[in-house]
Amino acid sequence: MASTEQVEEQVAAVPPLTPSTASPLTPKQCRFSLLIETTDDFMPRSKTNLAGVTEDGGIEESDEDDNERILRYVEDNVVGNDTYFPGPFGEKQVVYCDYTASGRPLKFIEDYITNHVHPLYANTHTTTGLMARQTTQFRKESREIIKRCVNATDEDVVIFTGSGTTGAVHKLVTALELKGDRAKKTVVFVGPYEHHSNILPWKETGAKVVRIRDADRGQIDMKLLEQKLKYYQHKSRFLIGCFSAASNVTGIVTDTLAVASLLHQYGALSFWDYATAGPYLNIDMNPVIEVEDDDENEEMESLDFSKDAVYLSPHKFVGGVGTPGLLIAKKKLFMNAVPGSVGGGTVLYVTRDTHRYLSNIEEREEGGTPAIVESIRAGLVFRLKEAITPALIEEREHDLSLLAFKTWRRNSNLIFLGSKRAERLPIFSFLIVHAPSGKVLHHNYVAALLNDLYGIQARGGCACAGPYAQDLLGIDEPMAEQFADFLVDTTRDEELANKGKKKKNGKMAPKHKALEIMKPGFTRLNLPFFFSPDVTNFVLQAVDDVATNGWKLLPQYDFDMYTGNWIYRNPKSESEDSPQGSTASLGDSLLTTTFVKGKFKAPPSPFVSRKKYVQTTKFQEMLQIASVFYSEAEAKCNEVPDLNQDDEFINGVGDPNMVWFLQPHEALAHLRDPNLDQTDSGSAAPLRLKVKNVPFKPRQSTARGSRFSRRSRKSHKNQAKETGKQTMKMCTVL
Structure with missing residues (x-):
């Protein structure tokens, strides 16, 4: 391990970001070419000669210039960049730094939907008219784009469900039929930094939830995980591992290959929450790792790095506002004969006395009219990620x-x-x-x-x-209970009020409203x-x-x-x-909208492009x-x-x-x-x-104590090889 001095020298060597001198990107130059020609994956590069001059006489652009152009193109197209608001310290331009919670819309994606999708929008349960067929085609293409981006196979399904990861997890729980005795015989392992959406649905099934703490370096404690896997495997339990690919609190990234292979080694299913990681990291449902050494290849083939299910929230992608949740899972997991949401679109036929559900899982599990435009938008944001490249x-x-x-x-x-x-x-x-x-x-x-x-x-x-x-934060369970007491409204909760909670001096604690400030x-x-x-x-x-x-x-x-x-x-x-x-004291309101003389009217937004107040103040x-x-x-x-x-x-x-x-x-x-x-x-x-x-x-x-060091850029294939070797050694040692 490098010394603190070496690490500080390494971090100090990171060059500061400097403004790009590249000219603004035009749509024709953007690699996200479906906005111009929907039949091409990417715009073709001009052929160049050895002197770096294109055949039409232009100067060849480097990959770095091209990369910077598409990034600036995305930034310039974020809807709301021209948002200003007057506040206690003067007018401010909005700088949005909460993409971990939700992304923001992109103008070129919304323009595509307005110009291409909306004009021919129709219900996908209709199969005869031009509009319905075109809308169905868009939605089918969206599903195929996502499958390609996550390296799904014919054994994987992509299901649009709910409004985010939460809906996808519930869909998976229903598919597994985790209830009653089956749930009681199930053990669900969760990671140290799981979102509530990846904990509570499993708890509510009645299954035993085992939390795996983080190790010294902040990642999943692999030794503890294997100890727990061994223990519950001997008890003949149905084992499931549910882990976040990255923490929504710290951004710490999980080695999904190492964890997935360890889970499969003990017969556990490998489920992954990509809500935080999805917009930024490569998602690979079926990783293939190849090494040059034949002996290592044989050993590597014995390890299963695949993911049994991935769930995520495309609304966290830039451009993904309003998209539904995504569940990508192996077909074998859908044990339910009856879909989780029965209704229109899930059945082959219904008679007065009988009915039969569809055999196609993707159709059967999307009951009712789906979020049609929203799922098409999900395909577009994955296509954008593919164009920029995860690397x-x-x-x-x-x-x-x-x-x-x-x-x-x-x-x-x-x-x-x-x-x-x-x-x-x-x-x-x-x-x-x-x-x-x-x-x-x-x-x-x-x-x-x-x-x-x-x-x-x-x-x-x-x-x-x-x-x-x-x-x-270093809060143990007794202290957590103390803080929890502040968050309960004892003036309304008679059960808590009647428990007679006492202070240290023996007196009855006074009733109080929930004190959120103490959380x-x-x-x-x-x-x-x-x-x-x-x-x-x-x-x-x-x-x-x-x-x-x-x-x-x-x-x-x-x-x-x-x-x-x-x-x-x-x-x-x-x-x-x-x-x-x-x-x-400020805010926009739906109640300001009116219908006057047969027309819809709304006052201008008090925040967007108010030229009277907009300042050109630079960030400095x-x-x-x-x-x-x-x-x-x-x-x-x-x-x-x-x-x-x-x-x-x-x-x-x-x-x-x-x-x-x-x-x-x-x-x-x-x-x-x-x-x-x-x-x-x-x-x-x-x-x-x-x-x-x-x-x-x-x-x-503290930032001063960081040992987070710069690594050279590697291809996903090389990273997978390296991780595969480490995982193989780890499994042997453990």
Whole structure:
């Protein structure tokens, strides 16, 4: 293993992203050629001679130029890039960094649907007319595109279902007929960082769910997994492994080949949640690994790297807004004679007394009129991913992760969740420490400040991965129960109220509403592969600035203890250019639509392309504007009215020591007296030790301690070979 000095030298060598000098991409130059000619996979490259000049006299473009062009083309076509909003610190341009939750629409995909799909839209259950046949053809092509992109075979089916991964998991559970005695004899292994959608459906079947923790490097503990597989195999249980290909909290990537082969070695099914990984990593249902050595080939053939099922949410892809969930699974898994959703489109015939369901699984399991246009859009976003290539996307994602840690490693106020030694997507969940007080900034405040001051859209909370969040934050089960008590409305829940929960002094705890503000969490954002260097550097610097100075603006905010939201105190904006004030008072509404004189009318959006207010401020100037507000907060702290502790909040909490976040009145006190509570705040002690007034202790993980190193770009085939060899050795050792 490389030393810390070697790793830091390696990370320091990562070149900063620089703006591209390539000219804007025209549709004819884009490799996503189905928007121009739907019959061609890619636009043909011009033939070149040895001098690098094309036959028509033009200059040959490098692959790097072509790659940059298509990435800029995607970025330029994101719907909403021209969105601005007036807020408490002036008008801001929206910078969307929550693609881990949901993608955004792309203009060229929506244009294709408007111009090609909508004009001939009809129900796919009709089989006679031109419109129905064309719509059916589009949907069939979408399914075939997805099959090709995931390397599916004739033994795999692609099913559009529900609104995301959750619907796909439920469809799979139904297909397996996990209920009653069958469920009781089933053991489901889940990974350390599963989304609730990959835990709760399995729990509700009655099956035993066994959680496999993460190892030191943040990935699945393979030794523990094999121990559990051995144990339950001897008990003659039906074994299923359900793991995330990548964490939606930390971006840590799972070695799917190693895990799948180990599961199959013990007769377990291999199910994979690609909701987070799907837009960024290659999905291979049936990996084929070849090595030159004949002996190794024979041993490799004994390992089964295939995936029995993959489920994902295409709405998380850029361009995938509104797409349905996807279940890609082996036909052998569909044990149910009756489809999960019976109804129209699932039957061969129905008589007065009898009926027979279709034998085609894909048709049988998509009961009722499907989400037709939405599933066609899913095929288009997979076609876009195929055109860009997973290899390029993975390389960009890797470089963005390195650049982020390089930028943030000198800021000792940032605690990043998850190991930095593992391969990661550029998904970052973090806490911001206020060292003098020994507390952290509330994640929802950090998200609100990123929005109000920079226009950056991030997420605060636990990202629907509660158990993993508890692990990362250092919250054990007894403490988790304490926090859970804050989140229950005991004024309505008579059962809890009658339990007579007591405080330490023996008195009955007062009834209280749910205090969402007390729910621990983190702030999360991601850097998508198509971000330009200007946008990327702006986001990185904004996070760095908030980690250093964000607490200074805390006195200007107030929190709602019941919702957990943070609101700017002044209803009037600090900027004359945005007279409507804080974003909390703004919003568009369906209720503003009218039908006047037989026509539909709606006022212009208050956010998009409002030329009267749109500023041409560059990102660097936006950072400078933010620094002015930080400086003014320090200079004018004595002019701010005194802030008192919220007694109602403290009484609701009961124990003040459970309040883990810095409150506005505390921040004001520190602004007025910089020497307040300065014990150890400037020392070189580990960061987690500086969080001394927080009841939980997050795992120590800062950007500075990163061992996440740059790797050379490899083809998927070479990566598969390498992983296959390692897996073969691992299985032998285990």
